[in-house]
Amino acid sequence: MTIKIKYFASLREQLGRAEDEYPAGPGLTVADLWTRLWPDRPLPPNTLAAVNQEYADLGRLLADGDEVAFFPPVTGG
């Protein structure tokens, strides 16, 4: 099982990709996941995260099959 990652809007364009996958492992948090995927790129300030389509903080522990999303502040309405 893996964790599925999605990127949106300006973040997706900066990274040059819309999706990633990463193997799930014990004790892996949202912040850890970013660092493993992008070791040379600190998480941009104000980036929001969601786990399974609900807002989550960076300390949230991840499990097999989770869908994680990273995106910039929202600008709808």
Add this chain to the structure above:
Amino acid sequence: MRIELRDTPFEPLAELARYQDGLATLRGRYGATACFIGTMRDFNEGEAVCGMYLEHYPGMTERELEKLVAEALERYGLLEALVIHRVGAIEPNQPIVLVAVWSAHRAAAFDGCRQIMEELKSRAPFWKRETLVETETSRWVARNTPG
């Protein structure tokens, strides 16, 4: 409650009238209807804008909208709520969002409608990319105006 995302232009006042016509069981119970319509401007941050693309997060956007509307229904004791929001390519003067609420009295309607709109602005995963007239280039809108 009805939440809809549309990828084509819509007419907010016709949608509101049609939805209210369908509220047969609420007839006689609501004394107040409040609505907010957001329309695309042809300027932003001092520059002329000729188009916009609204990106969203399919699944999470609908879910977050349902949550924030349910919170307003509960908090203000609203009887009904309708939210329609555009996604995709939008042109100036086209409606972006309709929020309409129904309640017994006006205070709940005004306040509930305002709360839905403010929460939508700060929580619902939508991102605007606008095209500028002068340079014909596009840029991500970094933040919403404060009010």
